[in-house]
Amino acid sequence: MCLLGRNRQFPTQMFSALAGFIDTAETIEEAVEREVLEEVSVPVDRVNYTLSGFWGGFRQNYSPELMIGCVAECDEVREPVCNEEIAEARWFSREEIREALTRAHLPPREGALNVPPSFAVAHKLLAKWAVRGES
Numbered sequence: 001m002c003l004l005g006r007n008r009q010f011p012t013q014m015f016s017a018l019a020g021f022i023d024t025a026e027t028i029e030e031a032v033e034r035e036v037l038e039e040v041s042v043p044v045d046r047v048n049y050t051l052s053g054f055w056g057g058f059r060q061n062y063s064p065e066l067m068i069g070c071v072a073e074c075d076e077v078r079e080p081v082c083n084e085e086i087a088e089a090r091w092f093s094r095e096e097i098r099e100a101l102t103r104a105h106l107p108p109r110e111g112a113l114n115v116p117p118s119f120a121v122a123h124k125l126l127a128k129w130a131v132r133g134e135s
Helices: 028-040 094-102 121-130
Strands: 002-007 045-055 065-073 086-092
Touching (some): 002 028, 028 045, 028 065, 045 121, 065 121, 086 094, 094 121
Antiparallel strands (some): 002 086
16 A cells, blocks of 8 residues: 655645655655654654655746655554645555556546656656555
């Protein structure tokens, strides 16, 4: 299962990887664990770096940033409790993610999971996760 969140600025049914910033003197792994816990109250560990990519410099009022994509694991699938940044968070199956990835280049579909476009780090992260085994 894969935990995704919907930022309050996203359209309904548009879910993405959870994201945040690394604090001073914090490791990538610590930042992932802290951000997921802060945003959806789900403790994670076993954080693994997967990929990185550029983000933000092409949008007005956004500075260019380096996004670091990681996959983390948790010991149990527990109901997420969202903070003020996240409107909704849900667990999705590998099959749901795979199906959503095939439609990512199309306009969002009502009533279906929609994911970020192919240039986004979150899309690439989901694509890598979707082809892994069934764990």
